[in-house]
Amino acid sequence: MLRNKQEKRNEISIRVLQVTVVTIMLIITGRLIQLQIIEYETYGPLSLANSIRQESVNPARGLIFDRAGRMLVDNQPIYTITVTPANFDPNTIPLLSEYLDLDISVIEVRIQAARRYSWHRPSRLFTDISFQRYSQIQENIWKLPGIGYHVESKRHYPTDINGSHIFGYLSEVTQQEYHRSGRYNMGDKAGRSGIEFIYEEDLRGDLGARYLRVNALGQALGPFEGYQMGHSPIKGADIYTHIDYELQLLAEDLMKGKTGGVVALDPNSGAVLALVSSPGFDVDRLSGRVDMDYWLTLNSDTTNPLFNRAISTMQPPGSTIKPLMGLMGLDFGIIDPETSITCRGGFTLGRFYRCTREHGPQNLVEAIQNSCNTYFFSLMNQTMNRVGLNTWHRHASSFGLGQLTQIDLPHERRGILPDSAYYYTHFGDSRNWGIGDLISVGVGQGTFSSSTVQMAMLSAQLANGGYRIRPHIVDRVVYPDGSAKTFQYDKERIPWINQQHINVVQEGMRKAVSEGSGRFYADISGVEVAGKTGTAQNPHGIDHGWFISYAPYDNPEIAIAVLVENAGFGSISAAPIAGLMMEQYFHGRILRNWVYEYVKTFTPRDSSGNNNEEAE
């Protein structure tokens, strides 16, 4: 009986256990069916996505050439190693430190930064490392989970031209730019100034994509050929500029150590042959790994090297405005070429406006040649009385003063060409304004201000017989498919220009160089140079020197404006620079080495209160 009971109990126990085993095995099988058959559609693609990674391929940035096809800017490979913090093993830091020859603490700081950026996306750990270190990392990559590497490129400047304010610098795209445009990856660089900025869209090119097989450690194993996916990047467009290499090189050399700007234009097309803003910055040092120290130095430098004095500066043009004043006076019928005004050392209207000396009777050509202030004070007075400020403003505007020249560089400023609205805005509430504020505007002082490129444009337009031009650096953009976009801006006749009038003014400018204040440094042999010096009064210190010029006199090929800040008279500070550039341009070399030596060793001289006739 006991035995039977025992056997029955065993029988039941076996069945209970077997039923339990079968039930759980069925649950497991059910789960297998669920995962492998029902949810196959989910997990199949998931495993594929797991092992395939899309990687975008940066296009090569477009190259920049000078007018003769000489390469001014190209790209250089730099070697970068990356880290994906999720896969990174902190125990490998000493190994990394050994390969990179960097302190462990430096690496730890960078890893921390990468962790803050993203846990799962690769961040740049170190860029611009030497090729030896790069290849060492490459060989030992299997020991370094989470570490990756790739070749990037940085801007490289193969010539001696610095061109900081022509080319501009690049920096990493911001989060917003990255999200706004599909054309960047985090950490890519975009142009921030110069033509790198203006032509960013063309230079940039289009991202490519490739697919890589990766393992769970994020290590790439080679290209994935399962799908016809991926596409090559499209190289950025090449840019051909009008820059004249030798001229630019010389201008940069001459401006070294000085503050100011130089712009040389082709007066017939508006092509920029040279453009310098001094002090400049070293574009090379901003091209690769961001040199933080250098960047901070640039930003805290009181001379503000990042500021483009060729296009953004606002200084009174001084006497360089006199040819235009005369041209407008002729057009208004206030004077004719023979009209003579007698200079007795100044002009009296409410107060005494001083001239540089007593010139005696002056006609227009003589007044330009001698830079007689009295003549132009009087002319300004009559212009204000007979045609008014706003007509004067309209006429002067047609030469581009007080307007953007629309040069292909960023951050251009329009300067101030005053009209009544300007005075009402600035003085309207505080005090009445009147002729007393305007007389000095007639000699390019007072509220009048302009940039170097505006003055180069004025010079070019006087040279070309009164045709409006648009200064531009870039001649054409050539796309990888061979197509090109050419920038040609037709010169437009300024409507009110009378050919006889402009010939008179040109003669005045020629004489200013051949017999006037330009004769010491700007009157070069072999070519007839026309020009006008100027000295902008600077209430804060030494005056600014100006010189505008063009040559050859009868068939102009080049117009140059030079501004040297805090340098005193334009005739001794700015004119020699333009003169040397003219020599370089026409003769291919500097003829007067003593002038070169003079410019290189130039020390500013205070011109205020000095009645030196030849200087003004």
Place this chain on the structure above:
Amino acid sequence: MACYRQFDWVIVTCWILLFTAGLIAIYSATLGPVSQFLPAYIQNNFLNQVVWIGISIGALISIQFTSPRTFQQISYVLYVICIILAIATVIWGTEAGGAKRWLVVGGLRFQISEMLKLATILAVANYLTSRRDISAEHIGSALVAVILMVIPSIIIILQNDTGTALVLLAIIPVMLFWSGLPYGISLFLISPAIIAYFTVINWKLGILATIILTIAIFFIQKRPWLTSAALIAGILVVIGMQFALNQVLKPHQQARIEAFVNPAMDPQGAGWNVLQAKTAIGSGGIWGKGFLEGTQTQLRFLPEQWTDFIFPVIAEEFGFIGAGFLVLVFAILFLRLLNIAGEHRHPFAQLVIVGVTMTFFTHLVINLGSAMGLFPVIGLPLPFVSYGGSAFLSYSIMLAICLNMDFYKREFSIYS
């Protein structure tokens, strides 16, 4: 050894099929294209396993020449020796993956916890055989058996090997049940595990499981004290689990449980292993990706793919056909073992076979459950399939003892 027909060839066939599947998977997981990402010592795993299988075949055959009574005689001695060695491991053991599991003696590494399972089963079986009065009225004997199993569990928990401890604890109700513990009390004993499982998912489910189990226990055995004990114990388990989940567990264990409850929450962190394992299994489909073709396996997406996560390797490369076949072989093995236990007349043999079967079964459920996202990840090898030499030898010895007892069932009389 006169009649080979009485030898259970079904079980032996299952054993051969399982370790063959294991060898194929270990080969793929360590010597396939993935080997380029693995250190050299792991690439030796396949050959090591072959050697250990050879040793185990020898052990399995030699054990057949032993008298079944021997196992009963040595059970207590073996138990004490294993306990001492286990304690020694806690003190002097080598650490591996956060757990002190290895005892290194003269250059050889022993995973004593595997032998401890066998020793415990033998000792408890011997004890329970000597006490045939386990029932609701004589609970004292049951308590001694429980203590015999809890002691090694605690030592193993001290070794940080939660999985093995869970296996030992899981055998307790099964062996007591087999010895005649009333159905209601048996259910009462396993109810905490069920309630705990549901509490991990959601404490409300835990309460629901408590209520259903209490009602079931009441209907099986209408004893008010048992019913109320079941209810109180159930609620205590729910509260205790909630407390343990938040306070007691180590961060990596909490993360594993979090990853189990909500694997999508942190797919790169703790959920990574489960997600990769499920992806491997799911992407295998019906037919699999082919030997050495599994991207999850070969591109190193699976952690510990030669031991704890070996099942996803098979499921990925051989699909539902392969994985289903493996599950089927295990099912045949378990049912067959339970059958020979049922046919045996000696209670010691019955208890040993049932204990061994449930050990393997618990391993399988936890291993597959972890890989398929049915359980939080608990590191336990899949018997006979996973890499691990001394573990394979231990399992083979367990199986060999079962075969031995079955083979000598006529000689191994209850009356002697």
